[in-house]
Amino acid sequence: MILGSEFKARARDAAGYIFDMDGTIALGDSKSGGHRALPHAIAVLEALRATGKPYVVFTNGTAKPPAAYANSLRNAGFPVDDRQMLTPSSSAAIWLGKAGLSKVRVLGNAGCAAPLVDAGLEVVGPSEEAEGVQAVYTGWFREFDFNALEAACHSLWNGARLVTASNVPFFATENGRAIGASFPINAMLTAMTRKRPRILGKPSKVAFDTAMSIMGLPRSAASGVVVVGDDPALEMRMANAAGAVSIGLATGVMARDVELPEKDRPTVLLNDLAPLLDAL
Numbered sequence: 001m002i003l004g005s006e007f008k009a010r011a012r013d014a015a016g017y018i019f020d021m022d023g024t025i026a027l028g029d030s031k032s033g034g035h036r037a038l039p040h041a042i043a044v045l046e047a048l049r050a051t052g053k054p055y056v057v058f059t060n061g062t063a064k065p066p067a068a069y070a071n072s073l074r075n076a077g078f079p080v081d082d083r084q085m086l087t088p089s090s091s092a093a094i095w096l097g098k099a100g101l102s103k104v105r106v107l108g109n110a111g112c113a114a115p116l117v118d119a120g121l122e123v124v125g126p127s128e129e130a131e132g133v134q135a136v137y138t139g140w141f142r143e144f145d146f147n148a149l150e151a152a153c154h155s156l157w158n159g160a161r162l163v164t165a166s167n168v169p170f171f172a173t174e175n176g177r178a179i180g181a182s183f184p185i186n187a188m189l190t191a192m193t194r195k196r197p198r199i200l201g202k203p204s205k206v207a208f209d210t211a212m213s214i215m216g217l218p219r220s221a222a223s224g225v226v227v228v229g230d231d232p233a234l235e236m237r238m239a240n241a242a243g244a245v246s247i248g249l250a251t252g253v254m255a256r257d258v259e260l261p262e263k264d265r266p267t268v269l270l271n272d273l274a275p276l277l278d279a280l
């Protein structure tokens, strides 16, 4: 844990910032489908934009394409360009392409599949009949049904890799915690096939490296990057594994009174973004 002047210096001199969305800078309202900014969050991003410091917003949500999230954040008042908005499907598209896994069954909605389609991958629908599927990718998919389970199992039994956007049970919303759709889907697929999902969103290195490359930063700059989030198992774990600075916020799913394992412990734990704004 670092405090006071050291925190201020590291925040001010950071090479770049990776922000989580839900529970960190904004809360999604499942009724309106929009976002509401959390205190000081807009001012923090505006301060970064004013100084020209690179930053991205990386959500683990895949309900919408990145550009739709960026638009929702702009409607809430945030300075976020489309290219600064990332979802696990952004990093999944890059990883699948590099791994040569071009035929992918997506257990997700259109927003989840969009970055893969944009990257030129051959996307197979959740329960579509298909031969030669090389990967099954799971994400936001409330429409999941038995046909999709069966089709995905057959692809996996026939040799496809299991990859996922996210594998945490909950995320924060305006109306309390909500179920991360891919978590129970992954559990079913693992139970049926014994294949464990490789995570391509946070807290994976794939996700961190994707954010670094969008910010135009080399991997060697990782120790100067600040990751801000509310989920110890996502943002804190990703930052700590990469050697970046982790700022935890007690505004979402992180509680102050819970003792976390070292790999998930933030460098600094804040009640809100005011001290970060002050440092910038």
Ligand SMILES: [Mg+2]
Binding pocket: 020, 021, 022, 023, 024, 171, 172, 229, 230, 231, 252
């Ligand atoms: Mg969050």
